[in-house]
Amino acid sequence: MLYLLHEPVEKETVEEKILPLLKNIKHELVSYPLDKEFDIDKDSALMLYLPDAVLREIIPMAAKNSWSVSILPHPNNKFTSKGLGISEDIEEVITQYAECEDPYDIDLLFCNEVPVFSSVNIGDIFILSERNGKKNFFQEVINIIHNIRRVSSLSHHSYQISTDGEKIIHTSALGIIVVEHASSSLISKRLLEESSINDGSFQAFVLAPQNLLVLLWFFVRSLVPNTKTLNRLPSFIGKIKTSNLQVSDDAPMDYTIDGEKKQSKALNFEVHKQAVLLKQKSIYSENTEKENGRKSIKFEGLPKGETRKELIKRSLPILPRASTEQFQDLFKVLRTNSKISTAFMVMMILSTLIATFGLFANSSPVIIGAMILAPVIAPIVSFSMGMVRYDVPMLKESFITITAGTLVSLAFAAGVSIIIPLKVLTPEIEARLSPTLLDMGIAISSGIAAAYAHSNEGIAKSLAGVAIAVALVPPLAVAGIGIGWWDWEVFSGAILLYATNLAGIILFGGLTFLLLGFAPFKRAKMGLVYTFIIVILVAVPLSLSFDRIMQEANITRALEGTTIENVVLRDVRIRFGSTNVVSLRLVGSENIEPQRIQSIKKEIEKRIDQPVKLEVVSAMEF
Known part of the structure; x- marks a missing residue:
């Protein structure tokens, strides 16, 4: 016997659209809610023409009583059919029921004893959740535009996450998405391979971006029509695969189960194995991935400690903002680098001597060797940080160190030029006498590279040292040679190149620190303004020199x-x-x-x- 359950107000629709398709099947209409005495034998089944809200009540009841069920598509069934992977065509569902001899056992995820057919969304993850189960790309774009006014108010919430009763992490995040299989949400589609609904487990994704830029970039990548999953889990997303999970907080958490809003201080997730007897086909019924009993936990990039506390206090910034730990570690290094030392002076002298001899010998390899030895990068990067942080002691120490290194380099280069009885403009010397705006471009790139390398422990500091030395040591040596020769043109051209690169490196090194979140813009504003003025003043003669190069090129090309x-x-x-x-x-x-x-x-x-x-x-x- 087949019992067709429906709500009383939809009896006319059922008689018109569904009953004609059941003419060869013995059936009986049953109005929901059910009578207390309602029961069926093991050879009978329920066919449900009900909305999601009612299905959340009747399906656990059917699972408890081991009733077989078939679910018909309904105008207000936006999550159940999709979540269970069943057809949304009435005629096809009835055909499958008639042909199904043995019901399929389907696992079912529960959150606080409420069945989850699609996903549970905890916190502020509207930007990465599907709206009403829709899959269209343009509808998702409309969804984000509709909610864009909320982006500026996004902030982290505190979450204590446990499994099997043991706490695994206390973190902060925008929110958490819990799904049983890959098709349940926008984010799971891009991060999961095709998964099974019968593997005895579910997936929880903890979204903890520390700035809006990385979140929006991930969102754009997720919307691009593509059947492939992302090769690597983004660093700001934690992933947990388990059969049970507990999420709690001291304050009530806002969350939704298949779009229905709820609130609670604690959420308990658990998979009920083979809970539903489904008498129709599911796209997951053929996926026979076996339960292996293994948990998978990946949360290396989730905020903890002081970082977690800072993220909870404020709205999510647009650009990256360095954590207290990151800032403290970098600041210690830059504070040390800003101070003048014997090692700094010795290496500055040696690199200058090598560069000067290389310039006279017209030897590029020797000059490159001097670039590698040069230590002048250290106080310059410290000066950039002091500028954006408006740290007066660091600025003073860095300025003294840079000045001392510059004067020593000029003095030793001048001394070598006096001792060596040669006054020949070698190509290597001549190449550093006419700086242009192209050299400013080198300085800009070098400043960005230096600041980024110092802020990122994964990049060797020597790489930035080489990049900066390319722009600073040789022109300093040439300026010293100009002093030794008492030649104003040689000195002025080389010292202009040195000043150009120094100003460009400091300004764009500071801007890089600012964009990486190591200083607030209000504090950095004055230092950046002063440095920018210096760069503009230096750029004037550079533009004239660049114009001269353009004239030379035009004349050469014409003749x-x-x-x-x-x-x-x-x-x-x-x-x-x-x-x-x-x-x-x-x-x-x-x-x-x-x-x-x-x-x-x-x-x-x-x-x-x-x-x-x-x-x-x-x-x-x-």
Whole structure:
């Protein structure tokens, strides 16, 4: 016998849409709620045309009495059919019932003795939960836009999580999502491989992002239409696989079971094995993953200790914010690095000497060796932190150390240039006499690399040291050579390059610390303004120099390889002055007379639209 359960108000709908499909099946209509005496024998079954709220009552009752059930799709059945993986077509469900000889045993997850068909959402996880069970990409986008006004007020809540009665972690998180299988929520679809509803366990995901940026990035990745799961669990998500779980807090927790809002100080999750006898097909009935009894717990990235307490106090920041432990560890290192020491001075002298000899020898490998030895990165990064934290003692100590290192480097480079009886502008020296905005770009990249490497323990500090040394030690040595030669052009060009890189590194190193959350913007504002002004002042001569390089490139491009009066122009070089000097080689098939060179000069001036002095080397082609 088949008993078709329905609510009294829907009797007409049942008679019109369902009864004609049951004409070959012995059945009886039963109105819900049931009479106290209602009972069925083991050969009978229930067919349920009921909404989610009623199914949450009748299915545990059926499980307790070992009644077989078939669930028909209903306008207000948004979670049960999807959660159990059954068809949402009435005719197909009835056909499956008729063809099903032995009911399928299905596990069922309970939260505080209430059955869970889809998911339990604890706390503020609306951004990663599906709305009314919908799966459409654009509907999910609309969902987040609808709730975007709540993003600024998101904050962590405290949670004590236990399993088998033993506490495993006291953490904070935006919320927790509990699901029995992969299809239950937006987040589980991207983090779980296809899972079974009959493995005797469920999954709990603890969402604990420490800033909105990482949360929104994960949300965007989750919405992208893709059937593949993410290869790696994001660091801000903890994952627990178990057969029972307890979540508690001192204050009442807001949570939803399949969209129904509830509140409690303690939640108890437990899987009832083979609780439901399902007399119809489920997409999970063929997934026969066996229960292995193993728990899986991954929560390395969840906040604990002081970090947990700080996150509970405030709303979730947009950008990363360093924890107290992170700040204390980094600050100790930078405080030490800001102080002048014998080791710093010795290494500064040695790196300068090596760089100076390498510049005279025109040896790139020797200069690179000096870059590796240079210790000047340490006080510069400390100065950047002192600037954004407006820490006056650190600023003073860093400034003294940087100044002392600069003066010592200039003095020793000047001394070497006086001792060595050579006054030749080698290509390595000449390369550091005309800084441009391109060098500012190098300084910016170096400053970001230095600050990031110091804030991240997983990156070797030496990598940042090499990056900064590239920009600082050689120009300092060249400036010292300019002092030794008493040559203003050599000194001014190199010291401008040094100042450029120093200012760029300090400013963007500080900005990096600011973005990584090591200082509040209000405190960093004044230091950043002063440094930015210095960068702007330095950028003025750099832009002029960059403009000069552009002019040189345009002139070279206009003349190199061209033919004037059957003479080919080769090896074009430009020297700027009150009147620019064009140096080149004229290649022809015969000797070139002075009158002809004058004619070529006029044609060159016409092509580049400016007067020039011409220096030529004549060559004959045979």
